[in-house]
Amino acid sequence: MIESNLIELESSYLKAIAQPTRLKILYFLKDGEKCQCKIIPRMKEDQSNISRHLTHMKDMGILDSHREGVSVYYKIRDKRVFSLLALVDQMVKAEIRERAKRAKVLA
Amino acid sequence: MIESNLIELESSYLKAIAQPTRLKILYFLKDGEKCQCKIIPRMKEDQSNISRHLTHMKDMGILDSHREGVSVYYKIRDKRVFSLLALVDQMVKAEIRERAKRAKVLA
DNA sequence: TGTAAAAATGCACAAATATGCATAAAAACA
DNA sequence: TGTTTTTATGCATATTTGTGCATTTTTACA
Numbered sequence: 268m269i270e271s272n273l274i275e276l277e278s279s280y281l282k283a284i285a286q287p288t289r290l291k292i293l294y295f296l297k298d299g300e301k302c303q304c305k306i307i308p309r310m311k312e313d314q315s316n317i318s319r320h321l322t323h324m325k326d327m328g329i330l331d332s333h334r335e336g337v338s339v340y341y342k343i344r345d346k347r348v349f350s351l352l353a354l355v356d357q358m359v360k361a362e363i364r365e366r367a368k369r370a371k372v373l374a
Numbered sequence: 375m376i377e378s379n380l381i382e383l384e385s386s387y388l389k390a391i392a393q394p395t396r397l398k399i400l401y402f403l404k405d406g407e408k409c410q411c412k413i414i415p416r417m418k419e420d421q422s423n424i425s426r427h428l429t430h431m432k433d434m435g436i437l438d439s440h441r442e443g444v445s446v447y448y449k450i451r452d453k454r455v456f457s458l459l460a461l462v463d464q465m466v467k468a469e470i471r472e473r474a475k476r477a478k479v480l481a
Numbered sequence: 482t483g484t485a486a487a488a489a490t491g492c493a494c495a496a497a498t499a500t501g502c503a504t505a506a507a508a509a510c511a
Numbered sequence: 512t513g514t515t516t517t518t519a520t521g522c523a524t525a526t527t528t529g530t531g532c533a534t535t536t537t538t539a540c541a
Contacts, residue, residue: 274397313532315532318488336486337488395499411517420502421517424518427499443509444509
């Protein structure tokens with residue numbers, strides 16, 4: 268029986284990763300540290316939005332950051348995040364194949 | 375560069391796991407198949423709510439279900455979900471230790 | 482000290498999610 | 512066919528989450 272407090276923490280942690288804009292940022296950070304100013308042009312959203320998403324992931328312990336002059340650099344803190352992303356990628360792709368197979372049977 | 379469609383799918387998949395009630399259900403399903411009627415008394419929420427959460431996870435391909443008489447049984451479809459849960463558990467516990475350490479330094 | 486670049490924050494609003502209550506539908510069986 | 516058990520759904524509402532715009536803060540440097 269898992270403790271209810273831990274459930275809430277794990278939920279928040281997963282949610283912090285699950286949101287599409289944040290997920291996209293994580294994929295972009297896979298090949299190393301980037302400053303916010305390099306992340307923003309890759310995204311379609313407002314600077315304020317990206318700033319908030321980055322802060323949120325930092326607060327959750329998913330990202331580390333440090334300032335260099337006017338720039339703030341972000342990187343993925345725990346390498347296990349990469350394993351998690353890879354796992355999800357595998358599972359979703361398997362699910363896509365499953366759906367295609369089922370669609371074929373029905374056709 | 376990961377495709378935007380895939381990002382959305384992975385986001386939905388993760389969100390389906392991340393919600394606290396659903397996460398709790400997944401932990402409960404770790405030791406095998408259970409019918410909805412066995413899950414409900416473990417949860418504090420309304421039956422309708424649990425039913426919807428189960429349906430949602432089924433739709434996302436996280437759970438499989440089959441009916442036996444009036445009862446509907448659910449189980450985790452992909453074993454990799456266990457690895458994912460274990461990973462998150464490790465990461466969150468590591469983060470908890472980190473926070474405790476930082477708190478100690480400040481004290 | 483004035484200006485520029487990068488990042489953070491206040492605020493209002495929009496959109497997505499989760500919830501309970503009441504009720505309906507599905508299945509088994511007397 | 513009527514009753515019971517289990518699960519699903521319609522509906523309204525509450526809560527959470529994400530968003531942009533405008534403004535402010537932080538830092539460097541002319």
